[in-house]
Amino acid sequence: MLDMLNLGQNWIPAAMFAAAMLLAIPGTLSFMRNVRAKDEVSRRLERRGQGFDQPKKRASVVDEVVASFASKAAPTDEEEMSAARARLVQAGFTHPSAVGRYYLVRLVCVVAPQLVLLLALPYMGGLPQLAPLLGSVGLVLAGLIGPTLYIDQRISKRRDQCSAGFPDMMDLMVACVEAGLSLDAAVQRVGEELETRHPVIADHMRKLSLELRAGKARKTAWRSFADRMDLEEAGSLATMLRQAEEMGTSLGATLRIFSADMRQRRILMAEERAMALPAKLTLPLIFFVFPVLLGVLTLPAVVKIQSVMG
Numbered sequence: 001m002l003d004m005l006n007l008g009q010n011w012i013p014a015a016m017f018a019a020a021m022l023l024a025i026p027g028t029l030s031f032m033r034n035v036r037a038k039d040e041v042s043r044r045l046e047r048r049g050q051g052f053d054q055p056k057k058r059a060s061v062v063d064e065v066v067a068s069f070a071s072k073a074a075p076t077d078e079e080e081m082s083a084a085r086a087r088l089v090q091a092g093f094t095h096p097s098a099v100g101r102y103y104l105v106r107l108v109c110v111v112a113p114q115l116v117l118l119l120a121l122p123y124m125g126g127l128p129q130l131a132p133l134l135g136s137v138g139l140v141l142a143g144l145i146g147p148t149l150y151i152d153q154r155i156s157k158r159r160d161q162c163s164a165g166f167p168d169m170m171d172l173m174v175a176c177v178e179a180g181l182s183l184d185a186a187v188q189r190v191g192e193e194l195e196t197r198h199p200v201i202a203d204h205m206r207k208l209s210l211e212l213r214a215g216k217a218r219k220t221a222w223r224s225f226a227d228r229m230d231l232e233e234a235g236s237l238a239t240m241l242r243q244a245e246e247m248g249t250s251l252g253a254t255l256r257i258f259s260a261d262m263r264q265r266r267i268l269m270a271e272e273r274a275m276a277l278p279a280k281l282t283l284p285l286i287f288f289v290f291p292v293l294l295g296v297l298t299l300p301a302v303v304k305i306q307s308v309m310g
Helices: 002-049 061-073 078-091 098-123 130-178 183-193 199-213 218-229 232-247 251-280 282-309
Strands: none
Touching (some): 078 130, 078 218, 098 130, 130 183, 130 199, 130 232, 130 251
């Protein structure tokens, strides 16, 4: 009986401690949720503070030198400048001197390897006579093609990111418009909400909001938005908004239909990729899996035959 009483007295503090821990869990979760909400508010305030009211930082000497060389390296043809600027904007380089810096980088990629090759010529005595010439031609081609390939890769990557987040953007647009916001306010709000999950789309939405606030025509601003994003869906959205504005149809209903179409299109794209997966796995199965299975199945028989014949 005394042992049972002692056992019961020992269980009382443990039970009280467990009850205290259970009661502390909701408070701990609430505290962590408040901390995360506070951090999110701080990030939004920091983003809002990065506006036109802040004084511009003074450029360093290196930046000024690079900018001066970049302005000299930029082409003088307006059409070529416009085409290069459009490609760089699609790649995410929106600096005013981005075109000049791009051509300066191309020039450096062509000249710098040639200088290195020239310095390395005394140490290349054992190679054939045509090897330095072929190496120089190869380095020139690599210097000319390399920056272009890098820009193309960035454009493709940003286009894929925009395509993946475009249905989410449309869902938020529908929610904001049906909640009572105007289209311009909805653009600004959606850009703020997509800052963390889809920063590329948020950047495009921020530029669109600035153009609308600056007084640019809505259809022109949306067409520029579609050209910068370089997506078929964005072009269709710009055309749909222009037609809705001209015909006076309901904007909320139009956006809801377009958003449903985007979700259906994303489902179809996922199904298309899933159906193409078996065909893409055929070659890896033939070259990697099938030889291993063949070896596993035939090796014991080969060993058995060798032992019997021996």
